[in-house]
Amino acid sequence: MASGSQQGPDYTRLNLLEVEDLAPRFGYGELLAARFPGGALEARETGLSLQHLRPGRKQPYGHRHERAEEIYVVLEGSGRVCLDGEVVELQRFDALRVAPQVARRFEAGPEGMTLLAFGPRRQGDGEVLPDFWP
Structure with missing residues (x-):
């Protein structure tokens, strides 16, 4: 279990910033930071990620x-x-639900x-889509 985590009989508490940033490991460190705490949280049915786009x-x-289906919160x-070719603007505290079959890719503002x-x-x-919204 990661340092800074706490576990009880029916919960796990973890500071997301203490989860390893996997982006540098895959050569994407100049683009973003990406943390996937599901394993450290011992989540069985819920996927979670914290991403910071530069x-x-x-x-x-x-x-x-x-x-x-996924939900994203800024x-x-x-x-x-970009959602299946439609570009949608996002700002702080916007929540976005995306249906499974919709292709998506995010871009940070200034x-x-x-x-x-x-x-x-x-x-x-x-499914990874390398050439989506080039």
């Missing part, structure tokens, strides 16, 4: 799911998201953008 940068690729900054993303945890459900 100013003016896009996620390295788009994606969609076969069955998993915690800081602003930016845009001050960057921090997103919290969550949805059902379904192994192998995602």
